[in-house]
Amino acid sequence: MTYSGRDPILLTPGPLTTSLATKAAMLRDWGSWDASFNAVTARVRARLTAVVNGEGTHVCVPMQGSGTFSVEAAVNTLVPRAGGHLLVLINGAYGKRLARLTEMMGRKLSVFETAEDVPTTAADVARKLDADPSITHVALIHCETSTGILNPLPEIAEAVAQRGRRLIIDAMSSFGAIPIDAKAVPFDALIAASGKCIEGPPGMGFVFARKSVLEQCAGNSSSLSLDLYDQWAYMEKTTQWRYTPPTHVVVALDAALEQYLAAGGQPARLARYTANCETLIAGMKEMGFRPFLDARIQAPIIVTFHAPADPRYAFKAFYDKVRDKGFILYPGKLTQLETFRVGCIGAIGPYEMRHAVNAVRDALADLGIRQIAPATVKAA
Numbered sequence: 540m541t542y543s544g545r546d547p548i549l550l551t552p553g554p555l556t557t558s559l560a561t562k563a564a565m566l567r568d569w570g571s572w573d574a575s576f577n578a579v580t581a582r583v584r585a586r587l588t589a590v591v592n593g594e595g596t597h598v599c600v601p602m603q604g605s606g607t608f609s610v611e612a613a614v615n616t617l618v619p620r621a622g623g624h625l626l627v628l629i630n631g632a633y634g635k636r637l638a639r640l641t642e643m644m645g646r647k648l649s650v651f652e653t654a655e656d657v658p659t660t661a662a663d664v665a666r667k668l669d670a671d672p673s674i675t676h677v678a679l680i681h682c683e684t685s686t687g688i689l690n691p692l693p694e695i696a697e698a699v700a701q702r703g704r705r706l707i708i709d710a711m712s713s714f715g716a717i718p719i720d721a722k723a724v725p726f727d728a729l730i731a732a733s734g735k736c737i738e739g740p741p742g743m744g745f746v747f748a749r750k751s752v753l754e755q756c757a758g759n760s761s762s763l764s765l766d767l768y769d770q771w772a773y774m775e776k777t778t779q780w781r782y783t784p785p786t787h788v789v790v791a792l793d794a795a796l797e798q799y800l801a802a803g804g805q806p807a808r809l810a811r812y813t814a815n816c817e818t819l820i821a822g823m824k825e826m827g828f829r830p831f832l833d834a835r836i837q838a839p840i841i842v843t844f845h846a847p848a849d850p851r852y853a854f855k856a857f858y859d860k861v862r863d864k865g866f867i868l869y870p871g872k873l874t875q876l877e878t879f880r881v882g883c884i885g886a887i888g889p890y891e892m893r894h895a896v897n898a899v900r901d902a903l904a905d906l907g908i909r910q911i912a913p914a915t916v917k918a919a
C-alpha cells in the first residue's frame with residue numbers, strides 16, 4: 540500500500556488504470572434478460588463497430604472471457620476444419636500463442652517468424668503465400684505487446700487481399716488508439732478486448748467479423764462456448780448474450796466508450812498515448828535506460844527497456860520498490876535478454892508518466908543501482 544492508501548497506477552497493458560466514472564458504472568446489478576441491459580449491449584456493439592468504420596460490412600460479436608478467448612473463437616469459427624490452412628505471422632509471444640491455439644483446435648497451421656525486433660513485411664507475406672497456394676487465411680498481431688512492436692497492417696492486408704486470402708487480425712493492444720479503417724484495410728476478423736485502449740475493465744473481448752463471411756460459418760466451430768457464429772446468431776435473434784454475460788464489464792465498457800467519444804475518439808487517444816510514450820522514453824533515457832526497439836517501429840502502447848547492467852539489479856526488488864512508490868511495472872517477455880516493460884495506456888497522462896519516471900529514479904537510488912545503461916547495447 541502506498542502512503543496515500545490509493546491504488547497504484549497500472550503501467551501494464553491490461554488490466555490498466557480506469558477512470559472513476561468507469562469504475563462507478565460497475566456499482567449496479569443488471570438482469571441479463573432485461574431490455575435495459577440488452578440496450579447497453581447493442582449500444583456498445585454499435586459504438587465499437589464505428590471505431591473501425593465497420594458499419595455495413597462488419598458485425599461486432601462480443602465474447603465472454605479475456606482477449607485470448609475471442610482470438611480462439613475467431614480462428615475456430617472462421618477457419619474451416621476441412622481445407623482451412625492458417626499462416627500465423629510471429630514476432631513475439633502473442634503470435635506464438637495464436638499459433639498454439641490454432642494447432643490445438645486441429646486446424647492446419649504454418650508459421651512465419653521474424654526476430655522480436657523485426658516487423659513482418661508485406662513482401663514476406665507475399666512470398667509465403669505465393670509459395671503455398673493451400674494457405675487460406677493469414678493471422679497478424681498488429682501491435683505485438685510482448686515488445687511493443689508495430690507490424691505494418693495496411694501493407695500486409697493488401698498483400699493478403701491481392702492473393703485472394705483472408706486476414707485475421709489480433710488488434711488487442713492497438714484497437715481504439717492506432718487508426719484502423721475496415722473500408723480501407725480488408726479483413727475478415729479483427730479482435731480486441733474491453734480492458735485495453737478503450738480503458739474498460741478486463742473480462743470481455745469482441746470480434747469484428749465480415750458479415751458476408753460469418754454468415755457462412757455455421758458448423759465450423761469445434762467448441763461449444765467459443766462458437767462465434769452461434770454467439771452472433773443468438774444475439775441477433777434475441778438481443779441477449781448466449782450464456783451469462785459479464786454484466787458489470789459491459790456497462791463499464793459502455794461508460795468507457797462514452798468518455799472515449801467525448802474526449803475525441805481515436806485521434807485523441809493516440810495523441811495522449813503518444814505523449815505518454817514520449818514522456819516515458821525521454822525520462823528513462825535521461826537516466827541511462829535504453830529502449831529495446833528502434834523508435835520507428837515502436838508503438839506508443841508499451842515500451843520494453845533493457846535492464847540495468849548493474850549487478851545489484853534484480854527485477855523483483857526493483858518492481859517492489861517502484862510499486863511502493865505507487866506504480867506497477869510489467870516484467871519483460873524476451874527469452875534472450877533481461878528486460879522490463881512499461882505500459883503507456885490507461886486513464887493516465889504525461890503528468891503520471893513523469894511521476895512514474897521519478898519513482899523509477901528513486902527506486903534505483905534506494906537499491907544502490909548506478910550502472911543503468913546495458914553493457915551490450917550502444918547508446919541510442
Ligand SMILES: *Cc1c(COP(=O)(O)O)cnc(C)c1O
Pocket residue numbers: 552553605606607608610633680682683684709710711712732
Ligand atoms: C492482451 C493481448 C491479448 C489477450 O491476452 P489475454 O491475456 O487473454 O487478455 C492477445 N493479444 C495481444 C496482442 C494482447 O496484447
